[in-house]
Amino acid sequence: MEKFILKSGKALARLRSGINDFFEDKIEGNVTNVILFILSFFILFVTSFSLIFGIQSIIEGYVYYLILFIILAVILVWLAIFYESDKHLETDRHNFKVVPIDKYRIRFEYINLDKDSKEQFLRLLKGRYVQQKINFTVGNKSGDSANHRILFVLFDELFDGGIQDLTGERKQDFFLLLMNSFLMNNEPLKENTLKTSFSAWKNDQEKINSRNQRKFIRQMLNKE
Structure with a gap:
């Protein structure tokens, strides 16, 4: 069990390192690139789903997939806006802690x-x-x-x-x-x-x- 955990930990570390390298080299921390990457991943997932269950299943349920796509896009954009607002809030704050006072x-x-x-x-x-x-x-x-x-x-x-x-x-x-x-x-x-x-x-x-x-x-x- 211990050897399995050690090997699995090393494998996961290599996988995470590869993912981090991908995000640093390809995505470069750009919010727009991250959104496009996730949406592309969603499209790839739907396409893979059609290969398994047939293209007909996609055609019949395209409305649901479209709605999911729009919802995902809206959520991602909102998260990006929220993240950006956090950065602006940080620039509005000084770095001294004030004691509690009424x-x-x-x-x-x-x-x-x-x-x-x-x-x-x-x-x-x-x-x-x-x-x-x-x-x-x-x-x-x-x-x-x-x-x-x-x-x-x-x-x-x-x-x-x-x-x-x-x-x-x-x-x-x-x-x-x-x-x-x-x-x-x-x-x-x-x-x-x-x-x-x-x-x-x-x-x-x-x-x-x-x-x-x-x-x-x-x-x-x-x-x-």
């Missing part, structure tokens, strides 16, 4: 978000990119640095694992997300400013001002 308990007035900005912020919470940038104005009286720091605290509380330990490409992705999602007092965020502010913010976590900022954000998110 959006109805968030006090948006704390960070001065209007209705449109609120909708865009909720997109971020759902793991999606914004459609228009959010103008972040909190901390104007303390200057731009305070704005950046409060924004950092906000995402440190929102993202699973926080942002303090982000390094390299992951940190770059975070900065890019901020630059593509926010304006700072109607001005674009600058990468160099983000880098400088982020480093300073990380080193000041134990200072009273940083603690007050975190308390402010936690109250805004209704965490305390």
Whole structure:
């Protein structure tokens, strides 16, 4: 039994390898080619059926075969459309995991978000990119640095694992997300400013001002 399983496994592996090579070389991952291949296989199956049971059986039941062919074609096209939509959905999502949070308990007035900005912020919470940038104005009286720091605290509380330990490409992705999602007092965020502010913010976590900022954000998110 063991030898049979081993030989069968090797045979199946060769068969699967051949099928994979065929799809890679001939079909080339093209959705249209896959649909045409499956429809051709269906036609070949019907033709083989006629050779076994006679052409008369095909003639008598051609309406049923035609209906099956149309249904199969519609299903395949729909699956192709669904697959393509999945790819577009993936491009609409950022790669940061947001902690579970009740959006109805968030006090948006704390960070001065209007209705449109609120909708865009909720997109971020759902793991999606914004459609228009959010103008972040909190901390104007303390200057731009305070704005950046409060924004950092906000995402440190929102993202699973926080942002303090982000390094390299992951940190770059975070900065890019901020630059593509926010304006700072109607001005674009600058990468160099983000880098400088982020480093300073990380080193000041134990200072009273940083603690007050975190308390402010936690109250805004209704965490305390």
